[in-house]
Amino acid sequence: MTSRRALYLPILVPIVIISSSVSAQVVGPDPRLERASQLLQGNRFEQGVAVSIIRQVGPGNLTPQLQERLINALEREATLVARTMRGEIPELENAELIAGLAQVVASFRNPRAIPALTGALGNSPQAIHALAEFGELAAPGVLQVIRRTSDGSIETDALLTLRFMAEGVGGPLTAATLRGMREVAKNRLTSSQKFITTVWRAIDLAVAVRDTELRAIVHSLASNRHAVLALNNTDEDLITRTQRKAAERLAGVPPLPRHVTADEYARRWE
């Protein structure tokens, strides 16, 4: 028996090894992703289909090349959306495309995606949470967005992103970034604002940066109804809610929403 084993093993073992490697080579790239990659270069309808396919496949199976294409697609889309919002071009078909692209790109944790995700602020909750995780890397771009935009949705999303950063989601921040955050918060709590929601998000940011002067401003809003009226001439309900929010933040009640990690978001794909 021993001699028989000695005879067969040198023959069988290589066969097993070779067949395993062959079967491994047979498993090639996911054809759905290849199709999605081609569709990404098509029209807006086709790009939307590509995003849906990718959401079905899941975030863990995308090649670097496909990730790059998706980031580029989001950059292009963000530029187009900005032009529609400025009234330069008509409303786009497939308005949800930017949200779908941002949902996918947000999962990459690729710093190369920061400009694209910044461009998606105002149209993607995932962009908010993903940018926050980049911390200092993304902060200057987000500050720039706040300083330039007049769109209420973009502004509140950017303020929310900065609040997450100030809470430490993306790690330590430089003195310059913190200075920028304080400046942005102060501006929105001491001058007339178009939207009361801007004031609310600014209150959250002001408390998060732990600045004495800003804390005093928030205290003023909590205790002085006229201070709120000076920011936004709004109805009694909203004045009351603004004062309540200010008081709650000063008392340590955490604001909504809580931060959601990219991994947690990715688990909620299709």
Next chain:
Amino acid sequence: MNWPYSHRAVLAVLGALAAASVFLGSCADAPTSPHSELGREGPLVPSILADSLLWHWNEIGPATGGGGGEPACGMGGYGTAPAPGSDQAAGLNAGSGPGTMAAPPYECCMGGPTNQFWTPSCCQYYPETCPSGCESEPVLMADEYENPDYQNTLRPACTDFKTSGGSANFTWAELNGHGYLSSPPYGNPHYDNGGWGMINSTLTTGLEAARSIYNRGGIALSGGYRCPHGNAGISGAVANSYHTHGRAGDMYSAEHGGKNWSLAECELLRNAVLDSNPIPNETLSCTRYDDKHLHSGW
């Protein structure tokens, strides 16, 4: 009794004809409309097959001329049942057995307790051929997702579609019906055929949370579930939209302006959506759409 040979021959022929008629069925009393209530019931298939099956025929295309007439569904002689809708079943293949016919194109609908073969049109006209547990309307709805024209990646089962549901503050009609639309095209015409729709619970949970946080009255939905066909008919709609997954809503404030609400009011609702739990997957800007609705998906 010793019958003459000629008599036995006649009897044999008559017997063969009788047997053949069992397979071919009778065309004499076929209804003139192929989409009649029951259609023509074909003959019972012999026990050589797995199930005793009832056959119906269904005209699914325009006449293309030629002779013949109703198909000889349920033809024997194959050993296995031809798949419904197949050329074989319709007898269009040359040499497929007795009763072959040409045009118009028919399909054969096969019914039975263990039917694994069906087509949407068979199910629509002969409900007994539908997959187990489903009526014809949800079968048709599930089939839309398979249509390559709509490029939808979701594959719901027919049992995923319902006729009731909703939540404390969002009715099934609001979530699946016409919404603000007063005339076609509607996002979900199946709602008009028995109230059929499909809503993912994350949508109702998110909407209820947003409504609570918004705390300024109700949320009016201008759009909820859309079937793929309905979605394709809406200008600017995205293929494979979250609406077709029952996970998105288009909304306005019910008590602060409705469709004429202010940007400030929209920002208040949007703010509430962002703060909701579960956190939304999609929330677009208040200035994203010309009609100023707020789109969100969970």
